[in-house]
Amino acid sequence: MAAHTDRSDGQRPGVSxxxxxxxxxxxxxxxxxGPVAEAAAPASAPAALPAMPEDGPQNILLxxxxxxxxxxxxxxxxxRWAMAIDLRRCIGCSACTIACVAENKLPxxxxxxxxxxxxxGEYPHVSRRFLPRPCMQCENPPCVPVCPVKATYARPDxxxxxxxxxxxxxRYCITACPYGARTADFGEFYTDGTPQRQAYETxxxxxxxxxxxxxGKASPSGNARKCHFCVHRLEAGMLPACVTTCVxxxxxxxxxxxxxxxxxxxxxxxxxxxxxxxxxxxxxVFYLT
Amino acid sequence: xxxxxxxxxxxxxxxxxxxxxxxWDRLVFGKANLAFGxxxxxxxxxGLYIYLVGVSGGAFLVAFxxxxxxxxxxxxxxxxxxxxxxxSLGAGLTLVLLDLGQMGRFWTLxxxxxxxxxxxxxxxxxxxxxxxxLAMLVAMALEKPKALRWLAWTGLALVVTFGGGEGALFGVLxxxxxxxxxxxxxxxxxxAFLSGVAVVTFALAAxxxxxxxxxxxxxxxxxxxxxxxxxxxxxxLEFAEVSVTLYTGLPAVAEAYRLVLFGPYWWLFWxxxxxxxxxxxxxxxxxPSGARPAVAGTAGFLIAVGYAASKQNLVLPxxxxxxxxxxxxxxxxxxxxxxxxxSATEWLVAVGIVAAAALxxxxxIEVLPFLRNxxxxxxxxxxxxxxxx
Numbered sequence: 001m002a003a004h005t006d007r008s009d010g011q012r013p014g015v016s017x018x019x020x021x022x023x024x025x026x027x028x029x030x031x032x033x034g035p036v037a038e039a040a041a042p043a044s045a046p047a048a049l050p051a052m053p054e055d056g057p058q059n060i061l062l063x064x065x066x067x068x069x070x071x072x073x074x075x076x077x078x079x080r081w082a083m084a085i086d087l088r089r090c091i092g093c094s095a096c097t098i099a100c101v102a103e104n105k106l107p108x109x110x111x112x113x114x115x116x117x118x119x120x121g122e123y124p125h126v127s128r129r130f131l132p133r134p135c136m137q138c139e140n141p142p143c144v145p146v147c148p149v150k151a152t153y154a155r156p157d158x159x160x161x162x163x164x165x166x167x168x169x170x171r172y173c174i175t176a177c178p179y180g181a182r183t184a185d186f187g188e189f190y191t192d193g194t195p196q197r198q199a200y201e202t203x204x205x206x207x208x209x210x211x212x213x214x215x216g217k218a219s220p221s222g223n224a225r226k227c228h229f230c231v232h233r234l235e236a237g238m239l240p241a242c243v244t245t246c247v248x249x250x251x252x253x254x255x256x257x258x259x260x261x262x263x264x265x266x267x268x269x270x271x272x273x274x275x276x277x278x279x280x281x282x283x284x285v286f287y288l289t
Numbered sequence: 290x291x292x293x294x295x296x297x298x299x300x301x302x303x304x305x306x307x308x309x310x311x312x313w314d315r316l317v318f319g320k321a322n323l324a325f326g327x328x329x330x331x332x333x334x335x336g337l338y339i340y341l342v343g344v345s346g347g348a349f350l351v352a353f354x355x356x357x358x359x360x361x362x363x364x365x366x367x368x369x370x371x372x373x374x375x376x377s378l379g380a381g382l383t384l385v386l387l388d389l390g391q392m393g394r395f396w397t398l399x400x401x402x403x404x405x406x407x408x409x410x411x412x413x414x415x416x417x418x419x420x421x422x423l424a425m426l427v428a429m430a431l432e433k434p435k436a437l438r439w440l441a442w443t444g445l446a447l448v449v450t451f452g453g454g455e456g457a458l459f460g461v462l463x464x465x466x467x468x469x470x471x472x473x474x475x476x477x478x479x480x481a482f483l484s485g486v487a488v489v490t491f492a493l494a495a496x497x498x499x500x501x502x503x504x505x506x507x508x509x510x511x512x513x514x515x516x517x518x519x520x521x522x523x524x525x526l527e528f529a530e531v532s533v534t535l536y537t538g539l540p541a542v543a544e545a546y547r548l549v550l551f552g553p554y555w556w557l558f559w560x561x562x563x564x565x566x567x568x569x570x571x572x573x574x575x576x577p578s579g580a581r582p583a584v585a586g587t588a589g590f591l592i593a594v595g596y597a598a599s600k601q602n603l604v605l606p607x608x609x610x611x612x613x614x615x616x617x618x619x620x621x622x623x624x625x626x627x628x629x630x631x632s633a634t635e636w637l638v639a640v641g642i643v644a645a646a647a648l649x650x651x652x653x654i655e656v657l658p659f660l661r662n663x664x665x666x667x668x669x670x671x672x673x674x675x676x677x678x
Contacts, residue, residue, distance in 0.1 A: 097620065108622055108624070109326060109327060109622045109623070109624030109625060110327075110624075111619075111620040111622075111625065114616070114619035114620040115619055116613055116615045116616060116618075116619045117615055117618065117619065118614070118615050131613075133613070133616075133619070142462075142463060142464060144405075145403070145405035145406060146405075146406055146407070146408065146461075146462075147403055147406055148398055148402065148403055148406040148408040148409035148412065149394075149397045149398060149401040149402070149403060149406075149409070150401055150403045151401075166394070166397065166401060167390070167391065167394075168389050168390065168391050168394045168395060168397060168398065169389050169390015169391045170388075170389055170390070170408065171330035171331065171390070172406075172408055172458075174327060174330045175330060175331065175462055175464065175465060175608070176462055176464055177464055177612075178463060178464035178612055179612055179613075180328065180611060180612035180613065180616050182327070183327035183624070183625070184326070184327045184330055184390065184624070185390070186319070186320045186321065186323075186326070186624060187319045187320060187321065188321060188624075192321070216319065217319060219391065221319075221390075222319070222320070222389075222390030222391040223390055223391065224390075279463055279464075
């Protein structure tokens with residue numbers, strides 16, 4: 001994988017990369033020359049750690065969380081949530097998928113953020129690439145106008161919401177989504193066919209800021225379901241579950257209306273692309289390639 | 290009672306009873322025993338729904354020829370066409386009702402209708418259309434030719450609207466290259482006309498309670514010519530669609546057509562659509578004996594079966610191509626698959642609903658006096674003599 005030179009990792013200017021590299025080089029040298037170093041230094045001597053610079057490296061999660069909290073202080077209509085996914089950093093671990101399942105208590109057959117895997121090239125030049133696919137929260141969402149009962153709509157902050165109390169489960173929106181980002185809840189449970197339904201399956205989810213206890217019949221069972229950027233977490237000032245659990249810091253999130261936000265910075269990179277742009281849906285999920 | 294009715298009523302009763310088991314399963318166990326999922330979200334029921342609604346529109350066309358245009362030669366056919374249109378519409382809408390994830394909210398289709406949704410508009414069109422059909426039955430019973438004429442023209446406008454609208458439901462979806470076509474609404478409309486006229490032609494042959502007189506012969510000739518013309522028109526429209534899209538060679542479309550021709554449902558196209566729905570009826574109708582009620586009726590039955598297959602062959606291949614090539618492997622679950630074969634529950638419900646509609650039709654034409662009396666009045670003046678010529 002190519003080395004990053006464009007600061008797409010979100011580190012602010014002023015970070016002492018040189019100091020970091022120097023420390024790393026010292027550590028590597030120490031590892032290689034271990035026996036010599038051990039012989040030269042007393043075993044009980046504490047390791048001398050470099051002092052943390054005052055404007056030192058800021059954890060990008062903390063920065064994005066600050067971005068979210070800044071956005072939440074604004075009226076809803078002044079926010080434009082967006083996500084950026086650095087495909088060079090995604091290792092295909094599917095931690096985001098699982099975090100999403102756990103956060104939203106997703107039943108069998110419902111998935112909001114699968115990670116697509118593809119093998120490219122021919123032997124001996126073969127590699128795998130990974131593409132996490134949340135809902136694109138399109139600016140022109142094809143799923144919205146087709147709904148016969150206005151149960152799905154774009155919120156003022158750009159998130160495309162499903163009103164579980166109104167959805168009739170016709171699944172027209174599922175066919176209309178060009179990203180396959182909607183799935184239907186068939187009211188199933190992981191332990192169907194076993195003697196007892198497990199407690200974890202009936203734990204309520206908190207999607208859209210409400211409490212949804214699944215019983216297999218009442219909503220959201222029977223409804224179309226999709227990623228909503230964990231809007232219930234945003235309202236609590238937290239990042240979406242997939243962002244916080246990404247082990248490679250490959251997923252970024254924030255307010256596109258905030259020029260100071262990390263996601264705004266990343267969306268302006270020359271290596272940004274969006275899926276199926278030719279359809280005119282204007283996705284709010286950007287991919288860095 | 291007609292011999293066909295005597296034979297069919299027990300069979301249809303049995304089929305309806307079997308179907309009731311499927312409906313019970315659907316109502317008690319929800320969608321647990323249905324085979325479709327999220328990547329193939331519509332299955333047998335939706336394909337059958339669009340087919341039955343089309344049959345309704347086509348059957349109405351026959352009624353329109355008589356009550357709207359005054360073709361006296363079709364007065365017997367029209368009397369069967371109106372209940373056939375109403376019952377096939379009812380069967381189609383019942384299937385799609387059972388398909389809803391939250392059936393109890395169906396009424397919100399009226400109270401929360403979205404002005405931007407074709408589906409939302411269609412619900413209203415179906416409702417008005419069903420009221421027109423009911424009003425026509427009342428007008429037929431009360432012998433009100435002027436009202437029937439007005440209702441026939443109103444109904445035709447509705448048939449054209451929903452006949453094309455059904456195709457537009459699919460055609461407007463840019464997400465599905467196989468469906469996304471401007472010609473699809475036109476194809477749907479003329480396929481509807483063909484399948485509906487075919488069903489009425491079959492019903493006339495199966496439930497004939499009048500002598501083989503000149504009027505019956507003229508009706509046979511007219512329906513034969515109409516079926517041949519509609520078959521030809523449908524061939525042209527489908528050839529236009531298939532040839533242009535295949536020549537363009539968009540991978541998603543070409544892959545869908547490959548599935549239609551050589552995929553797991555190859556038999557649906559080669560046997561159902563081509564042999565049963567096209568070649569055999571074409572041979573039967575083109576033969577010198579093509580206007581005989583038994584021959585035309587057989588051809589009508591085969592066309593009706595073939596076009597039911599064609600609707601399945603539109604719905605399923607359109608959904609069988611995932612939005613991304615590896616989508617189905619990204620998160621594995623039976624509901625997240627593009628392979629689909631209807632479950633036993635789906636088959637039972639489909640058979641039961643169609644059988645119930647057919648049973649209601651047979652009972653209606655036996656019991657209701659204004660449908661039973663084949664020599665009842667008819668509108669129109671010189672249609673018979675003109676068409677008989």
